[in-house]
Amino acid sequence: MLVLPVEEQLKVITSGTMQIVPLEGLKEKLAKGKPLTIKLGVDPTSPDLHLGHAVPLRKMRQFQDLGHNVTLIIGNGTALIGDPSGRDSTRPPLTSEQIEVNAQTYVEQAMKILDPDRTTVVHNGDWIKPMNLETMLSLMSKFTVARILEREDFSKRYHNQQPIALHEFIYPVLQAYDSVMIKADVEMGGNDQIFNLLAGRDLMRDEGMEPQIALTMPLLEGTDGVKKMSKSYGNYIGLTDEPADMFGKIMSIPDELVARYYRLCSTLSIDEIDAIDASFEDGTADPYALKRALGRNIVELYHGADKAVQAEEAFDALFKKHEIPDDVAEFSVEFVRNDQGLVYLPKLMVEVKLSASAGDARRLIDGGGVKINGEALAPKSYNVDPDLLDHAILQAGKRRFAKLV
């Protein structure tokens, strides 16, 4: 299976990667001609994966396609700490049950990208939880506080006078220990993981093993085009997002990000991606067409070809023709009439989840952002005739709908 020469493999492996430390070491490992063990550790802190999580997963898939093996480490042990990487505050702890549930959905979603036949899934709680204090202390003695404090996220928190809890310091130590346990050849991670990955190298060397190669992928920017994709920023594209939603979110990324998304998220070949890159470079690219094609590609990857076509059609209907989508969420509500027999709309909008509060709904109406059956409401028209609302479709802004039944 492993027939490709080292240089050919490197072309695939280096596409889109941020750092490979050290590159020479990777070449040496590849030159042995044996399948390597590629490690990715994941903390099941959130049950939903997004395209940002998919970036390293896709790189792993490329490794698999080159004939290498992947070990996915479910961090049910390390999750007790919560990875401080890139964080500006301590993570809230999770319960074991939450972690189990999250881990399961994580693997389910990851397998949309990975090749299950070449993937091994292990739980680091298996060796972390039974660890005794002696082993623990011996591990911790291999790292110094100054070294750990070098990390940007820690030193930043330190200088910003934000708290760092003691247990957060041992996260990199435990992650490094995982590499020892599974004898990783390459550990992957987001670029914010570089410190943890290098800690793995140190510890492996300490244990007399050949140190792993650290390979990092860039952090994918979210739909706002600025901040890294993250659920808490609300700029994420979830792997389980509905096809139409996923397509729409991809369409809303800034043009500058299209080439990058192709590189990090699409299934196109390296050559095709290089060509797209080049077209952006020399200004011959058609960003709109390329973005649509990107949307199709990504939706197809996670939902299949049929859904991708439907998603694109639904997008056109909604945003080019301004049609009301046919899968609007339905609500059966009782109309509460006032003395004049009218219905107070703001309250109703809260009930059908179009608005967070009545006051918010009132402001939306005043701003001209509320429509009933496609008709915009005049400012201050908070009380409406119930006949108008009968089986009506309410719309808040451009994309939020609710159907009354």
Place this chain on the structure above:
RNA sequence: GGGGAUAUGGCACAGCGGCAACUGCGGCGGACUGUAAAUCCGCUCCCUCUGGGUUCCUUGGUUCGAGUCCAAGUAUCCCCA
């Protein structure tokens, strides 16, 4: 263990004792568009609202009135041990 500093709405940063609280970012809505970017306008604690209610770490106190003053507590950071 001793000394000092800080604590304001999603974030950042203001706030002579009369404030639902300056400003920036973010977010939402509208116009323009390719649901992009840029630009312009409006909104951004809750409430059927020309008004009412509840806020500025917590609890007490001073005061006609406190985010603003006092006391205690809590949390974080800094210096010393």
